Amino acid sequence: MNKDNQNNDFKTPEGYFESFTERLMGRLSDNPSAHNDLIPKKDGFEVPEGYFEGVNQKILEKLNYSETKVVQLKPFKKYYMAAAAVAAIVTLAFIFNWSASKELSFDNIADSDLENYFENTDLGFSTYELAELIPVDELEYSDMLEGHLDQENVLDYLNDNIDDFEALNLENNE
Amino acid sequence: MIAEKTLVEELQSKETQSRAFEVLVDTYKQRLYWHIRRIVLNHDDADDVLQNTFIKVYKNIGGFKGDSKLFSWMYRIATNEALSFLKSKSKKLGISDGELQDNMINNLQADVYFEGDDIQLNLQKAIATLPEKQKLVFNMKYFEELKYEKMSEILGTSVGALKASYHLAVKKIEEYLKDD
Structure with a gap:
């Protein structure tokens, strides 16, 4: 090190080069907080003093309370419920037998059901984020179109809507 | 243990x-x-x-x-x-x-x-702007330091999707804190 430094007047703090590799590796490590200065390392949440020592007791008390048996005032209600349950099982069995002929598969799901699912389910990604994640080169324009476009229809459309249809010079590109 | x-x-x-x-x-x-x-x-x-x-x-x-x-x-x-x-x-x-x-x-x-001081309060405000999944992934990775494989087991999401969520979450939080 002295050899490299002999022609300049600059100095480094003592032990700077000895600890450099270690510090650099620390910054490159998988620890997410190591390479982010903008986001604070601590979140500021605290707990009351002695909370963790006392929480076991609270959990056990709550557990004992929830396990205490409830005395039933009208036990005959049980029979009504049992009868209703049997009726429900019979009805369900009937319905399932009626409709069980089709096996469930992805192809059997209606497009509208899929669309509704994506519309009503929080996937945690916005449209823009999905666009960032899905590689564009795997997509075709036809993936976005609902129906197939006939070449004839495209030509009719261009003919009606473009001022100078001839200038498109379509013949040569066919 | x-x-x-x-x-x-x-x-x-x-x-x-x-x-x-x-x-x-x-x-x-x-x-x-x-x-x-x-x-x-x-x-x-x-x-x-x-x-x-x-x-x-x-x-x-x-x-x-x-x-x-x-x-x-x-x-x-x-x-x-x-x-x-x-x-x-x-x-x-x-x-x-x-x-x-x-x-x-x-x-x-x-x-x-x-x-927490203003910085920590702003961090919580930034986290609050994230969608639910990104919020979870960010906290579990940044503060709880869980491995993606563990998070995948807990959340039932693939490791790839978790990495994408974390990447997006950090980007959004940084942007929020920079703008503030």
């Missing part, structure tokens, strides 16, 4: 159940508390949800098959409990999830158990 397999067996046997449950609570209470606290933000709510989580674990341990790790299973219960707690809270107050998040952040300023 007692081996997980032995602990599960003891929890499932009537004779050893209560002693094993105490060991379970002792082992996991802090990690689960902080996971829940970062979702519900307030200490009293976190305390409630933590107790309910352990009660659910106790009542359902008989059905635990060991397909996933006990720790991941408990984490999943804690996450679901915390999220449904917030859902029922917003329903009870007759406000949207977004409005509830705003209320939670505003209450944080007066919370005696929040010692």
Whole structure:
């Protein structure tokens, strides 16, 4: 090190080069907080003093309370419920037998059901984020179109809507 | 620390159940508390949800098959409990999830158990702007330092999707903090 430094007047703090590799590796490590200065390392949440020592007791008390048996005032209600349950099982069995002929598969799901699912389910990604994640080169324009476009229809459309249809010079590109 | 397999067996046997449950609570209470606290933000709510989580674990341990790790299973219960707690809270107050998040952040300023300064408060505001999944992924990776494989077991999401979520979350939080 002295050899490299002999022609300049600059100095480094003592032990700077000895600890450099270690510090650099620390910054490159998988620890997410190591390479982010903008986001604070601590979140500021605290707990009351002695909370963790006392929480076991609270959990056990709550557990004992929830396990205490409830005395039933009208036990005959049980029979009504049992009868209703049997009726429900019979009805369900009937319905399932009626409709069980089709096996469930992805192809059997209606497009509208899929669309509704994506519309009503929080996937945690916005449209823009999905666009960032899905590689564009795997997509075709036809993936976005609902129906197939006939070449004839495209030509009719261009003919009606473009001022100078001839200038498109379509013949040569066919 | 007692081996997980032995602990599960003891929890499932009537004779050893209560002693094993105490060991379970002792082992996991802090990690689960902080996971829940970062979702519900307030200490009293976190305390409630933590107790309910352990009660659910106790009542359902008989059905635990060991397909996933006990720790991941408990984490999943804690996450679901915390999220449904917030859902029922917003329903009870007759406000949207977004409005509830705003209320939670505003209450944080007066919370005696929040010692954060402006930087930490801004961080919570930034996290509140994220979609639910990104919020979870960010907290679990940044503060709880869980590995993606563990998070994948807990959240039932692929490692690739988790990495994408974390990347997006960090980007959004940084942008929020830069603009502020």
